[in-house]
Amino acid sequence: MNGVIAINSLIEFKETKMVFHKDKRFVLRLALACALLPAFGGAQAQSAPAAAYPSKPIKFIVPVPAGGAADAMARMIATHLQTAWGQAVVVDNKPGAGSSVGMAVVAKAAPDGYTIGMGNVAANAINPAVRPEAFPYDPVKDFAAVTMVGITPLILVVNPQKVPARTLPEFLAYLKAHPGQLSYGSSGAGSALHVGMELFLQKTGTSMVHVGYKGSAPMLTDLLGGQVDAAMDAAATSWPQVQSGKLRALGVSTAQRVFFAPELPPIAESVKGFEMNPWHGVMAPAGTPPAIVDKLAAEIQAFLRLPDTEAKLRERGVVRVGSSPAEFAKSLRDEAAFYKKLAADAGIKAE
Incomplete structure (x- = not known):
């Protein structure tokens, strides 16, 4: 009888141990799932604005007067985005102070994707280098790079x-x-x-x-x-x-x-080390959700790849680029550093 009790007790112990192990695995899986929830929720939260974007008109600031190559590029992009997304994209020319007036508006706008700008080498590299003491924005930190559109040699x-x-x-x-x-x-x-x-x-x-x-x-x-x-x-x-x-x-x-x-x-x-690429690129205010930046970049890049787009840009002397946000951001940093050094070495100051 005692032997039977002992055997039954051993069986109960093993079954209890198996249940414990199963419960332990379940608890571990549950803990892992709970740990991933914030990240999953964050990803969902970031993708949600992009899925709904744009839900209202977009303002496209062009920091130069109407009629030039940069203005033409912006209006071509605006027309394409408006057709692709079914929302108005309004081009707003705000020239002045070497393009810094318009880009200051972009830098100070809400970072929600509804204000973008056509930055350029003057506004985001040269002018900050030649008048650093009185510049209204940081040419790199105050912007989210979307895509470099083109170069005007x-x-x-x-x-x-x-x-x-x-x-x-x-x-x-x-x-x-x-x-x-x-x-x-x-x-x-x-x-x-x-x-x-x-x-x-x-x-x-x-x-x-x-x-x-x-x-x-x-x-x-x-x-x-x-x-x-x-x-x-x-x-x-x-x-x-x-x-x-x-x-x-x-x-x-x-x-x-x-x-x-x-x-x-x-x-x-003939001149070793000489290169200058006056560029134009779409930017948003710093802090714009990456998903919205990526959506803007993807649509503009798709537009730039169209043969008809390249033909129209060439008519205006523009070399098409269409870089990724990461590539454009690196170019911004490199250009700002390059012109800062050049201005200091050559003693260049704005009037």
């Missing part, structure tokens, strides 16, 4: 009546033979055109007299008239004058040759 042009050089090596030799005797025009101290030429002079160890104008139009007028000898100008502005024979192009600022002038060599082929 600069070309080094000379007045052929004033400068005999026909190639960039000939121009460099001419500059070195006439130090400080030639002049170049720009759209103003601290502008991309000014900084681009200063980078060229720094890399080549040459010198020229800078003549700043209030805008690129009066600068181009004086360049054509021979009041200044050269300029690092926007291709969209100067290339028609090159084609007419009124100006001579010696090189392009990008590292690769460009579609509108495949015969024009990059300046970097």
